[in-house]
Amino acid sequence: MADLSIDVVAKAAGVHRSTVSRAFSRPEAVKSETREHILRIAEGLGYTMSPLAQALRTKTSTFVPLIVPDITNPFFAELAKTMTQAADERGYQLLLCVTNGDPAKTEGYFTAMQAMYAPFGIVAPSTKVDTDALKRFDFGHKVVVIDRVEGDSSVPTVTVDGRRGIVLALEHLRSLGHTSIGYVSGISGTHTAQDRMDAYLELSAEGSSTPLVLDSGSDPDAAARAAKHFLEMEKPPTAIIAANDMVAFAVISALGQSGIRVPEDVSVMGFDGLALGARFNPPLTTVRQPIADMGNIAIELAEKQNLNGSVDHVVLEPELLVRASTSGPRK
Amino acid sequence: MADLSIDVVAKAAGVHRSTVSRAFSRPEAVKSETREHILRIAEGLGYTMSPLAQALRTKTSTFVPLIVPDITNPFFAELAKTMTQAADERGYQLLLCVTNGDPAKTEGYFTAMQAMYAPFGIVAPSTKVDTDALKRFDFGHKVVVIDRVEGDSSVPTVTVDGRRGIVLALEHLRSLGHTSIGYVSGISGTHTAQDRMDAYLELSAEGSSTPLVLDSGSDPDAAARAAKHFLEMEKPPTAIIAANDMVAFAVISALGQSGIRVPEDVSVMGFDGLALGARFNPPLTTVRQPIADMGNIAIELAEKQNLNGSVDHVVLEPELLVRASTSGPRK
DNA sequence: TCGATTGCTGAGATCGGTTGCAATAACACT
DNA sequence: AGTGTTATTGCAACCGATCTCAGCAATCGA
Known part of the structure; x- marks a missing residue:
């Protein structure tokens, strides 16, 4: 496979390189027999155009x-x-x-x-x-x-729509009978994350319940801290919404190490809908993003x-x- | 930011474009004052070389x-x-x-x-x-x-060294007292996967125990089948080695859904050392690959x-x- | 039948760099 | 001062395409 430039193909096909170029990038501008002939030859040579050269020229x-x-x-x-x-x-x-x-x-x-x-x-x-x-x-x-x-x-x-997602989560949890629902906001200063948190704060205040943010750090240990916080409460929430699936994983893991079981002792929801969630222990209830x-x-x-x-x-x-x-x- | 080509810089610096080229890619070939002058001008213009053009020419x-x-x-x-x-x-x-x-x-x-x-x-x-x-x-x-x-x-x-990894896993499990150790080989026809499996088959045959492959499918349901297999055995193994961490996750998840707890009811090891493993429930014992x-x-x-x-x-x-x-x- | 239009192809400049070669400048040495 | 090096820089061809323009043949209308 020596160097295969457009000129090689052109020569082999007995046409000018501009014709070869057209045969590829503006097929309608070249007589169909010529085009097919060129394409066949190119095929035979195993020729493909250089994206580099193309990009350079066409910007x-x-x-x-x-x-x-x-x-x-x-x-x-x-x-x-x-x-x-x-x-x-x-x-x-x-x-x-x-x-x-x-x-x-x-x-x-x-x-x-x-x-x-x-x-x-x-x-x-x-x-x-x-x-x-x-x-x-x-x-x-x-x-x-x-x-x-x-x-x-x-x-x-x-x-x-993060707010909508939180609504879904809250509805799900409330329909299950939960009234005390905590939140763990993992990482990130994205607007998305912000929106979710804000929605939680606002919406969970409805009814008699009061918002409870277990942790809002963005470091790897945030989930562990949230778990610790949970354990130290005398009346911990019966359900937790995590800002995203990864945080949910970490929270469940941390809780598990202290003997707290999910969902028996506390329900935990994620947010993302990662494929991984289906293989978690337990499989994670979550809000799926498309x-x-x-x-x-x-x-x-x-x-x-x-x-x-x-x-x-x-x-x-x-x-x-x-x-x-x-x-x-x-x- | 209009089009910034090497010629623009050359003109601005009052030199030929080949000199500019050299100033960037073969600094020692141009007088240091000239070079610095050029670099300064380029800097000021916010100029960077086109990787496309470079690649095209230098191949x-x-x-x-x-x-x-x-x-x-x-x-x-x-x-x-x-x-x-x-x-x-x-x-x-x-x-x-x-x-x-x-x-x-x-x-x-x-x-x-x-x-x-x-x-x-x-x-x-x-x-x-x-x-x-x-x-x-x-x-x-x-x-x-x-x-x-x-x-x-x-x-x-x-x-x-996959074999070595299996040795480590087996040693660990045996030192814990396990004598009946199963294997779940998830996906993949890589040599790596093959080596692990072969090593398991060979090494687990040592001593009195006999190899037990719970499942060797490579589809997403393999772990579930392995779990089912496990549940149906009258004398299931007390420990399981999974071909890799992902399989271990899936196995633990599947087992968990049938009420089998890890490590209380059965020990499970992975193979890979994914960061994710530390956040699993329970955190996964595994063989780390560097x-x-x-x-x-x-x-x-x-x-x-x-x-x-x-x-x-x-x-x-x-x-x-x-x-x-x-x-x-x-x- | 003839100029006009249309279809197809070739020439050659160009994209933004690199590089061998030639030209000039600068310096060393006898 | 004359000549041989060496350090710098300019010139121009080239990498592999695209694209405008021009040339030429075929088709069209009258």
Whole structure:
């Protein structure tokens, strides 16, 4: 497989390279016999066009960066998975960029992607997105964010309705008979996380109950602290809502180590609907986010914006997913 | 930020573009004052070189593909995480390619990466790697595989010693007093998986005990079947070794749903050492693979091969990680 | 039958860099 | 002062495509 350039194919087919180029990228502009002949020859040689050269010349590539803080977090992993799929159904190539929460890295990826003529990018942030910072980049106006953003932003976004999710969780738990429901807010300063917490605080205050936030740290030990807090209470809540599935896992684990059983002693709900939750012990009741939809929609929004400059903000409906980590309150 | 090409900088600095080029990529070839002047101007303009153009001309880029079957699998996610790190410490840019186990996609990524002049690639397979198939690609001889491969392959590899891992697991369990130890082999036809299973079969036959494979399917329900099998036995094993952490999670979950408790009723061990395991219920005892090392070494091997053609096969030592899912056998 | 329109293909500039080679400047040495 | 090096920089071709423009043949209308 020596060097296979467009000229090689052109020569082999006895045409000029511009014709070969057209045969590939603007098929209707070349006589069908010629085209088929060229394509056949190219096929035989095992020729494919250089995306590099193409991008360089056309100033537009099919690379779509997906910027996530931590791929180890199953939420982002699932997002990445569905998005790769969604991306290449549409002819894009998803590039996964992991920032570890470092804003400098995020910027680095931005300039890199700009340099690679990515048509747009997707950002799933771990902190509130500073849209102004985004726009400092030439590339910043071609980004869709998977989170809510501040103000009347000109950046397209996809989110799920966190408040609605909390409503579902609360309804589920109350219908089971729980009246004392705590909350553990793990990590993150995203708007999404904020919204969930706010919704909890507001909605759980309804009726006779009072909100109870067991812990709101964002470090790895937050769940352990929440568990400790729980154990020290003389009248602990009979149910707990965790800000997301990972936190729920950690809470259940920490509780378990102190002999507290879920759901026998306390019900615990997550929020995300990770596939992993089905394999947890016990399988986790949770509020499912339509992650696959988010991925698809993110790309659609980006394309739409690129096309006609429209900036949409889509908010999706979450869905209750009852598994085994919740039950009636311990009598 | 209008179009910022090398010529713009050259004009601004009053030199020829070749000088600018050299100032960046071969600093010693240009007088230091000139260089600094150019760099300053470039800095001021916010100029960075186009990796595309560079790659096109030099026929070598810094893109390193990491090909994994499923990013949703925490093992690959952790690998990806440590490798992105390792990669950009060395000036590479890791491109995560997810195949979903589809060999066609793998090939697709190969040709794509070849086209992008990737210096080499890393493959973490989900099936036995067919090294001949690899070599059909021009790119195939620049790949390091994270698994053992068949025969006297000319492809560098990194693995951990699966047999040793099983020895550690067995020793741990036996020292706890277990004599009847089952095995659940989840997914995958990798050599790694095969090695573990073989080691179990051979080593568990020592002493008076006889091997007991609860299930060896690779589908999502394998763990459930294993659990069912366990429940139906009149004298089930007192401990179970799972082929990897994910399987262990699923087994514990399935067992839990039938009221079997871990480790009270049965001890369960995993294999991988996922961070997630620490948050499982109960925290999972497992055999840790040095994932971070694997990533670093994979890149080193690739570089070495590129440099002097050497093909090494590194096998790393696993390590016992005792958490809470194992204890003495139920009396 | 002839100019006009349309369809298809070739020429050559261009995208943003790199690099071998030539030219010039600077310095060393006899 | 004359000549041989060596350090710097400019020139121009090239990487592998795309794209505008022009040329040419075939088709069309009158």
